[in-house]
Amino acid sequence: MSFNAFKALACPLDGDPLTQAEGAWRCAAGHSFDIAKQGYVNLLPVQNKRSNDPGDSKAMVAARQRFLNAGYYQPIADAINHAALNGAPENLPLSCLDAGCGEGYYLRQLAQAASDNTQLELIGLDISKWAAMAAAKQSFHKEQSLYKEQSRQQEQGRQKDPSATWVVGSNANLPVQSASLDRLLCMFGFPVMSEFARVLKPGGVLLQVEAGANHLRELREIIYPTLKPERSGEQLVPEGFTAQVAETVSYSLTLNGKESIADLLAMTPHLYRASAEGRERAAALETLIVSVDVRVIKWIKNA
Ligand SMILES: C[S@@+](CC[C@H](N)C(=O)[O-])C[C@H]1O[C@@H](n2cnc3c(N)ncnc32)[C@H](O)[C@@H]1O
Numbered sequence: 558m559s560f561n562a563f564k565a566l567a568c569p570l571d572g573d574p575l576t577q578a579e580g581a582w583r584c585a586a587g588h589s590f591d592i593a594k595q596g597y598v599n600l601l602p603v604q605n606k607r608s609n610d611p612g613d614s615k616a617m618v619a620a621r622q623r624f625l626n627a628g629y630y631q632p633i634a635d636a637i638n639h640a641a642l643n644g645a646p647e648n649l650p651l652s653c654l655d656a657g658c659g660e661g662y663y664l665r666q667l668a669q670a671a672s673d674n675t676q677l678e679l680i681g682l683d684i685s686k687w688a689a690m691a692a693a694k695q696s697f698h699k700e701q702s703l704y705k706e707q708s709r710q711q712e713q714g715r716q717k718d719p720s721a722t723w724v725v726g727s728n729a730n731l732p733v734q735s736a737s738l739d740r741l742l743c744m745f746g747f748p749v750m751s752e753f754a755r756v757l758k759p760g761g762v763l764l765q766v767e768a769g770a771n772h773l774r775e776l777r778e779i780i781y782p783t784l785k786p787e788r789s790g791e792q793l794v795p796e797g798f799t800a801q802v803a804e805t806v807s808y809s810l811t812l813n814g815k816e817s818i819a820d821l822l823a824m825t826p827h828l829y830r831a832s833a834e835g836r837e838r839a840a841a842l843e844t845l846i847v848s849v850d851v852r853v854i855k856w857i858k859n860a
Pocket residue numbers: 611612613621625656657658659660662682683684685688726727728729743744745746747824825
Protein backbone atom coordinates (compact mmCIF):
# COMPACT_ATOMS: atom_id res chain seq x y z
CA MET A 558 0.00 0.00 0.00
CA SER A 559 1.24 3.46 -0.81
CA PHE A 560 -0.59 5.34 1.94
CA ASN A 561 -0.48 4.86 5.68
CA ALA A 562 -1.51 6.75 8.75
CA PHE A 563 1.40 8.40 10.57
CA LYS A 564 2.13 6.62 13.85
CA ALA A 565 4.97 8.50 15.65
CA LEU A 566 2.66 10.36 18.02
CA ALA A 567 3.81 11.63 21.42
CA CYS A 568 1.89 12.03 24.66
CA PRO A 569 0.83 15.69 24.99
CA LEU A 570 1.38 15.47 28.78
CA ASP A 571 4.93 14.07 28.96
CA GLY A 572 6.20 13.65 25.38
CA ASP A 573 6.53 9.85 25.65
CA PRO A 574 5.79 7.84 22.49
CA LEU A 575 2.16 6.77 22.10
CA THR A 576 1.12 3.35 20.88
CA GLN A 577 -2.25 2.51 19.40
CA ALA A 578 -4.33 -0.40 20.68
CA GLU A 579 -8.01 -1.13 21.21
CA GLY A 580 -9.35 2.18 20.03
CA ALA A 581 -6.97 4.39 22.01
CA TRP A 582 -3.47 5.86 21.98
CA ARG A 583 -1.52 5.23 25.22
CA CYS A 584 1.87 6.22 26.67
CA ALA A 585 4.04 4.17 29.05
CA ALA A 586 2.95 6.35 31.98
CA GLY A 587 -0.64 5.23 31.43
CA HIS A 588 -2.13 8.34 29.82
CA SER A 589 -4.80 7.20 27.39
CA PHE A 590 -6.55 9.05 24.56
CA ASP A 591 -9.60 7.47 22.95
CA ILE A 592 -10.10 7.48 19.20
CA ALA A 593 -13.50 9.08 18.58
CA LYS A 594 -16.03 7.13 16.56
CA GLN A 595 -15.46 9.49 13.62
CA GLY A 596 -11.80 8.40 13.60
CA TYR A 597 -9.82 11.30 15.11
CA VAL A 598 -8.02 11.49 18.47
CA ASN A 599 -8.09 14.45 20.84
CA LEU A 600 -4.52 15.17 22.06
CA LEU A 601 -5.19 18.69 23.32
CA PRO A 602 -4.87 18.73 27.12
CA VAL A 603 -7.68 20.68 28.77
CA GLN A 604 -5.14 22.92 30.52
CA ASN A 605 -3.78 24.01 27.10
CA LYS A 606 -7.20 25.09 25.88
CA ARG A 607 -7.72 28.84 25.86
CA SER A 608 -11.44 28.39 25.24
CA ASN A 609 -14.04 25.65 25.39
CA ASP A 610 -14.24 25.35 21.64
CA PRO A 611 -10.92 26.59 20.25
CA GLY A 612 -10.13 27.18 16.58
CA ASP A 613 -12.53 27.36 13.68
CA SER A 614 -16.23 26.86 14.36
CA LYS A 615 -18.35 24.12 12.83
CA ALA A 616 -19.85 26.64 10.37
CA MET A 617 -16.42 27.91 9.25
CA VAL A 618 -15.18 24.37 8.73
CA ALA A 619 -18.28 23.50 6.68
CA ALA A 620 -17.86 26.65 4.55
CA ARG A 621 -14.19 25.84 3.88
CA GLN A 622 -15.06 22.23 3.05
CA ARG A 623 -17.64 23.28 0.41
CA PHE A 624 -15.36 25.96 -1.05
CA LEU A 625 -12.20 23.83 -1.27
CA ASN A 626 -13.94 20.71 -2.54
CA ALA A 627 -15.36 22.85 -5.37
CA GLY A 628 -11.73 23.14 -6.56
CA TYR A 629 -11.30 26.93 -6.35
CA TYR A 630 -7.87 26.58 -4.69
CA GLN A 631 -6.67 23.63 -6.79
CA PRO A 632 -3.68 25.62 -8.17
CA ILE A 633 -2.48 26.15 -4.57
CA ALA A 634 -2.81 22.42 -3.87
CA ASP A 635 -0.91 21.68 -7.11
CA ALA A 636 1.96 23.96 -6.05
CA ILE A 637 2.14 22.32 -2.61
CA ASN A 638 1.99 18.81 -4.05
CA HIS A 639 4.80 19.60 -6.44
CA ALA A 640 6.96 21.20 -3.73
CA ALA A 641 6.31 18.32 -1.31
CA LEU A 642 6.76 15.43 -3.74
CA ASN A 643 9.33 16.66 -6.22
CA GLY A 644 12.63 14.91 -5.50
CA ALA A 645 11.12 12.75 -2.75
CA PRO A 646 12.90 9.39 -2.50
CA GLU A 647 11.02 6.52 -4.12
CA ASN A 648 10.01 3.44 -2.12
CA LEU A 649 10.85 5.06 1.22
CA PRO A 650 8.16 6.32 3.57
CA LEU A 651 7.54 10.07 3.30
CA SER A 652 5.90 11.36 6.48
CA CYS A 653 3.94 14.59 6.25
CA LEU A 654 2.12 16.67 8.87
CA ASP A 655 -0.42 19.34 7.97
CA ALA A 656 -0.30 21.67 11.00
CA GLY A 657 -3.67 23.46 11.15
CA CYS A 658 -5.10 21.14 8.51
CA GLY A 659 -8.68 22.42 8.62
CA GLU A 660 -10.97 19.83 7.04
CA GLY A 661 -8.06 18.05 5.39
CA TYR A 662 -8.32 19.20 1.77
CA TYR A 663 -4.58 19.64 1.17
CA LEU A 664 -3.64 16.21 2.57
CA ARG A 665 -6.32 14.54 0.46
CA GLN A 666 -4.93 16.36 -2.57
CA LEU A 667 -1.38 15.28 -1.68
CA ALA A 668 -2.49 11.65 -1.39
CA GLN A 669 -4.15 11.88 -4.81
CA ALA A 670 -1.08 13.45 -6.42
CA ALA A 671 1.52 11.04 -5.04
CA SER A 672 2.85 8.39 -7.35
CA ASP A 673 2.38 4.73 -6.54
CA ASN A 674 6.04 4.50 -5.55
CA THR A 675 5.64 7.14 -2.85
CA GLN A 676 4.69 5.71 0.53
CA LEU A 677 3.02 8.62 2.28
CA GLU A 678 2.47 8.58 6.04
CA LEU A 679 -0.02 11.34 6.71
CA ILE A 680 -1.08 13.26 9.80
CA GLY A 681 -3.47 16.20 9.94
CA LEU A 682 -3.68 18.25 13.12
CA ASP A 683 -5.99 21.11 14.01
CA ILE A 684 -6.96 22.82 17.25
CA SER A 685 -10.61 22.74 16.15
CA LYS A 686 -12.36 19.44 16.88
CA TRP A 687 -14.84 20.32 14.10
CA ALA A 688 -11.97 20.42 11.62
CA ALA A 689 -10.47 17.09 12.75
CA MET A 690 -13.92 15.50 12.70
CA ALA A 691 -14.73 16.77 9.19
CA ALA A 692 -11.32 15.59 7.96
CA ALA A 693 -11.70 12.11 9.47
CA LYS A 694 -15.21 11.71 8.06
CA GLN A 695 -14.12 12.57 4.53
CA SER A 696 -11.12 10.30 4.78
CA PHE A 697 -13.39 7.40 5.75
CA HIS A 698 -15.93 8.19 3.05
CA LYS A 699 -13.15 7.96 0.53
CA GLU A 700 -12.10 4.59 1.91
CA GLN A 701 -15.67 3.29 1.68
CA SER A 702 -16.05 4.42 -1.89
CA LEU A 703 -12.67 2.88 -2.51
CA TYR A 704 -14.06 -0.59 -1.87
CA LYS A 705 -15.76 -0.37 -5.26
CA GLU A 706 -12.59 1.03 -6.76
CA GLN A 707 -10.35 -1.53 -5.16
CA SER A 708 -10.91 -4.48 -7.44
CA ARG A 709 -10.33 -2.26 -10.45
CA GLN A 710 -7.11 -0.89 -8.93
CA GLN A 711 -5.92 -4.34 -7.86
CA GLU A 712 -6.36 -5.48 -11.43
CA GLN A 713 -4.01 -2.68 -12.37
CA GLY A 714 -1.59 -3.90 -9.70
CA ARG A 715 -1.98 -0.99 -7.31
CA GLN A 716 -4.03 -0.17 -4.26
CA LYS A 717 -4.39 3.14 -2.47
CA ASP A 718 -5.45 3.76 1.11
CA PRO A 719 -5.78 7.50 1.59
CA SER A 720 -6.34 7.31 5.35
CA ALA A 721 -4.40 9.60 7.64
CA THR A 722 -4.05 10.09 11.38
CA TRP A 723 -6.35 12.99 12.34
CA VAL A 724 -5.58 14.77 15.60
CA VAL A 725 -7.00 17.60 17.68
CA GLY A 726 -3.93 19.40 18.99
CA SER A 727 -2.00 22.64 18.96
CA ASN A 728 0.94 23.81 16.87
CA ALA A 729 2.30 25.26 20.14
CA ASN A 730 2.81 21.75 21.56
CA LEU A 731 2.72 19.22 18.72
CA PRO A 732 1.92 15.70 20.00
CA VAL A 733 4.49 14.29 17.60
CA GLN A 734 7.87 12.66 18.28
CA SER A 735 10.98 14.78 17.62
CA ALA A 736 12.68 14.46 14.20
CA SER A 737 9.91 12.21 12.87
CA LEU A 738 8.68 14.16 9.83
CA ASP A 739 9.93 14.61 6.27
CA ARG A 740 7.42 17.30 5.30
CA LEU A 741 5.34 19.82 7.24
CA LEU A 742 2.61 21.98 5.72
CA CYS A 743 1.37 25.18 7.37
CA MET A 744 -1.25 26.69 5.10
CA PHE A 745 -2.92 29.98 6.04
CA GLY A 746 -2.15 28.86 9.57
CA PHE A 747 -0.42 29.70 12.81
CA PRO A 748 3.23 28.70 12.50
CA VAL A 749 5.26 27.89 15.62
CA MET A 750 8.73 27.62 14.11
CA SER A 751 10.47 26.18 17.19
CA GLU A 752 8.00 23.28 17.29
CA PHE A 753 8.21 22.82 13.52
CA ALA A 754 12.03 22.64 13.81
CA ARG A 755 11.74 20.06 16.61
CA VAL A 756 9.46 17.62 14.74
CA LEU A 757 11.13 17.80 11.30
CA LYS A 758 13.97 15.45 10.44
CA PRO A 759 17.28 17.05 9.43
CA GLY A 760 16.82 18.02 5.78
CA GLY A 761 13.04 17.88 6.18
CA VAL A 762 10.96 20.51 4.40
CA LEU A 763 8.51 23.04 5.83
CA LEU A 764 6.06 24.47 3.29
CA GLN A 765 4.34 27.62 4.44
CA VAL A 766 1.52 29.26 2.50
CA GLU A 767 0.60 32.86 3.26
CA ALA A 768 -1.69 35.44 1.74
CA GLY A 769 0.14 37.85 -0.58
CA ALA A 770 -0.55 41.57 -1.02
CA ASN A 771 -3.34 41.08 -3.57
CA HIS A 772 -4.96 38.02 -2.04
CA LEU A 773 -8.76 38.43 -2.18
CA ARG A 774 -8.25 42.14 -2.83
CA GLU A 775 -11.61 42.64 -4.60
CA LEU A 776 -13.48 41.03 -1.71
CA ARG A 777 -11.58 43.16 0.81
CA GLU A 778 -12.36 46.30 -1.23
CA ILE A 779 -16.04 45.51 -0.94
CA ILE A 780 -16.16 44.76 2.78
CA TYR A 781 -13.75 47.41 4.14
CA PRO A 782 -14.03 51.20 3.75
CA THR A 783 -10.24 51.42 3.18
CA LEU A 784 -7.65 48.72 2.63
CA LYS A 785 -4.87 48.41 5.17
CA PRO A 786 -1.39 48.29 3.64
CA GLU A 787 -0.10 44.74 3.58
CA ARG A 788 2.81 43.86 5.84
CA SER A 789 6.05 43.31 4.00
CA GLY A 790 6.49 39.82 2.61
CA GLU A 791 10.11 39.30 3.67
CA GLN A 792 10.63 36.98 6.60
CA LEU A 793 13.76 36.34 8.63
CA VAL A 794 15.10 32.81 8.39
CA PRO A 795 13.82 31.09 11.55
CA GLU A 796 16.31 29.35 13.82
CA GLY A 797 17.04 25.80 12.72
CA PHE A 798 16.10 26.42 9.08
CA THR A 799 17.73 27.43 5.83
CA ALA A 800 15.68 29.61 3.51
CA GLN A 801 14.80 28.16 0.16
CA VAL A 802 12.88 29.48 -2.81
CA ALA A 803 9.66 31.35 -2.31
CA GLU A 804 7.12 30.94 -5.09
CA THR A 805 4.02 32.97 -5.86
CA VAL A 806 0.75 31.43 -6.97
CA SER A 807 -1.62 34.01 -8.40
CA TYR A 808 -4.67 33.78 -10.61
CA SER A 809 -8.11 35.26 -11.06
CA LEU A 810 -11.07 33.35 -9.68
CA THR A 811 -14.69 33.81 -10.78
CA LEU A 812 -17.28 32.98 -8.16
CA ASN A 813 -20.82 32.63 -9.42
CA GLY A 814 -23.66 32.57 -6.92
CA LYS A 815 -24.14 33.84 -3.41
CA GLU A 816 -23.17 30.60 -1.71
CA SER A 817 -19.58 30.36 -2.87
CA ILE A 818 -19.03 34.07 -2.11
CA ALA A 819 -20.48 33.58 1.39
CA ASP A 820 -18.34 30.46 1.89
CA LEU A 821 -15.17 32.31 0.91
CA LEU A 822 -15.98 35.12 3.34
CA ALA A 823 -16.84 32.64 6.10
CA MET A 824 -13.54 30.77 5.80
CA THR A 825 -11.38 33.89 6.20
CA PRO A 826 -10.81 36.16 9.21
CA HIS A 827 -12.52 38.92 7.19
CA LEU A 828 -15.99 37.77 8.19
CA TYR A 829 -15.32 38.82 11.79
CA ARG A 830 -13.30 41.91 10.97
CA ALA A 831 -15.83 43.41 8.53
CA SER A 832 -18.57 45.79 9.66
CA ALA A 833 -22.23 44.81 9.33
CA GLU A 834 -22.48 47.13 6.29
CA GLY A 835 -19.45 45.48 4.71
CA ARG A 836 -20.94 42.03 5.19
CA GLU A 837 -24.24 43.24 3.70
CA ARG A 838 -22.46 44.54 0.60
CA ALA A 839 -20.80 41.14 0.15
CA ALA A 840 -24.07 39.30 0.75
CA ALA A 841 -25.72 41.28 -2.07
CA LEU A 842 -23.22 40.05 -4.68
CA GLU A 843 -24.24 37.45 -7.26
CA THR A 844 -20.83 37.26 -8.96
CA LEU A 845 -17.34 38.11 -7.82
CA ILE A 846 -14.07 38.06 -9.72
CA VAL A 847 -11.37 37.89 -7.10
CA SER A 848 -7.56 37.66 -7.14
CA VAL A 849 -5.88 34.71 -5.51
CA ASP A 850 -2.32 35.67 -4.58
CA VAL A 851 -0.34 33.50 -2.18
CA ARG A 852 3.29 32.91 -1.34
CA VAL A 853 4.62 29.37 -0.93
CA ILE A 854 7.78 29.49 1.17
CA LYS A 855 9.98 26.45 1.41
CA TRP A 856 12.25 26.15 4.47
CA ILE A 857 14.76 23.32 4.85
CA LYS A 858 15.47 22.00 8.35
CA ASN A 859 19.20 22.17 9.06
CA ALA A 860 21.15 18.93 9.09
C1 LIG B 1 -7.41 29.77 8.01
S1 LIG B 1 -7.64 28.12 8.60
C2 LIG B 1 -6.73 27.17 7.42
C3 LIG B 1 -7.08 25.71 7.39
C4 LIG B 1 -6.33 24.87 6.33
N1 LIG B 1 -4.89 24.93 6.51
C5 LIG B 1 -6.69 25.34 4.95
O1 LIG B 1 -5.92 26.12 4.37
O2 LIG B 1 -7.76 24.96 4.44
C6 LIG B 1 -6.65 28.08 10.06
C7 LIG B 1 -6.81 26.78 10.84
O3 LIG B 1 -5.89 26.80 11.94
C8 LIG B 1 -6.54 26.23 13.07
N2 LIG B 1 -5.79 26.69 14.26
C9 LIG B 1 -5.89 27.85 14.92
N3 LIG B 1 -4.99 27.89 15.94
C10 LIG B 1 -4.30 26.73 15.89
C11 LIG B 1 -3.24 26.16 16.68
N4 LIG B 1 -2.70 26.84 17.70
N5 LIG B 1 -2.79 24.93 16.37
C12 LIG B 1 -3.32 24.24 15.33
N6 LIG B 1 -4.32 24.73 14.55
C13 LIG B 1 -4.80 25.95 14.82
C14 LIG B 1 -7.97 26.67 12.94
O4 LIG B 1 -8.86 25.86 13.69
C15 LIG B 1 -8.19 26.57 11.43
O5 LIG B 1 -8.68 25.30 11.05
